[in-house]
Amino acid sequence: MIRASMKVFAAEGLKQHRRMASNKTMVFSQLLWPLLELFTIYFTIRPVADSGEQRWPLAATPGGLLAFLATGALGFAFFFALVQSAWHFSFERQTGTLELLFLSPANRLVLVIANGVGALVQNLWLFLCFAGALVFVPGVLRLAHPAMFVVVFLALLIPAIAWGAFLNSMLIFSRDSAFLFTVFSDPMAFVSGARIPVAFLPGWIAAVGTVLPLTASLVVVRGALLQANTLADLGGSLIQLAVISAVLVALAALLLKLGERRAQRTGQLRLF
């Protein structure tokens, strides 16, 4: 079982490497776009973040606001990379290879998780750049222990993988992947507190945010990197992340089963 899974990962990795490696600009843009967006939001919010009212102490200084938004951008980039991988997965349907994938004996769940491999490599690179930048900016990083970097990375990585598997599995039902971009780009960043703290959002929007894994991931990232929280301080959020991730993977497995059965019945795997 494990050997078979590793084979799927290796094959997916190779496929994505061949597809993406020729396109250097793609990698470049993974860093450039988030940076451009980060500074746009920074300059847009800055006039109110230090308006004299001290409602948001973390963002009272320019460096603090930038660090808050940068952590938000990092978390969002992690999850959005998986949204993009799901989008690429929809190409399998358009090019007719989805049917071939499902004729192979590969485990479906492993397949949709492996689909995010390329995104994960991107994310590791992004994380290293971000961590490097944070270490060099004076007065922003407040870390309880260097090992918290590992906790932060895992708190982003594992929920993001689960998120990717869940999104991929939904695409069994439809070819229309444009809605993924519409729903899980800006709205996700907004609702999960990537741009302003969840505490400032109206109650019903914040409630939607609690379901999204990015929200809890950002609590961990900011707590650990900007507020010197320890593992014990973040226990609640880490458990929340574990539960959300488990639920997402379980949902993905269920959707894949239902979707495949439906596709077999209706002959839709190849249709678009």
Added chain:
Amino acid sequence: MSRSPTRDRYAGNVVWATFVRSWTMNRRAYPWTYFTSTVLAGALTISLAYLAFHAVGGSAVNAEFAQRAGSADYVGYVAVGALAYAFMVRMLLWTAKALITEEREGTIAALAVAPAHRLPYLMGFSLFAVASTGLEVAALSGFALLLGVQLPVPSLLNLALVLLILTIAVFSLSLVVSAVMLYAGEAHITQNTVFLLLGLICGFTFPRSYLPDLLRWLAELVPITAALDVARPLLNGAIDAAELTPRLAVALGVSVIYLIAGFWLLPRAESRAIERSF
């Protein structure tokens, strides 16, 4: 060069035919896709500013902003910027992506041998873009009003002027972007980089004076920057010709440079794309 009336009528036909084609196709195939994404993105920007202003800033903005923006109406400033940004993004997408879409759909060779000229063809797309984006921006304005944002209520003449200036600026820019897309053979990276860069430097959601000098100079190379400088006071009802003329001249001047560059680059980019398709 004198042009015969027949030829003018013919160019008009191309504009109209392209408009009708685009309208029909989008009404049938993607009636809500673009509408939703445009309105949603703009609505989120406005909501972010609204929440930041009321929840974070305690309904106050720092004095520096008022001085730089010339007004303390922070949410109104961002909302107008978000409307203009939505307008730019959709206009650019329709017009700049027209030719590369032809290439992707395999019709660019047919277009190349058709007697239609590029200008009326692209103007047809722009006409469609103005019509469909007009609906989207109107919906977005409705959202802002529901939120309680005070939008400026310009006279019809001022509104028409703003539309005209912005349309010229975006149209000229889209010609160059279109050529770049055809050269590069891709649209995704080009369009996003252009949108995000212009969103940062042109002064949509914050006064440009916040930016470092280098970026401010870079912004002057884009026709939309000066066009926005003219659009804001016009929307607020001011027509002080002496004050607006210099920026208007810059907006039109830069636009003309882009138009010339676009018409010089496009045929070259096109022949490259056709070469690639065989």
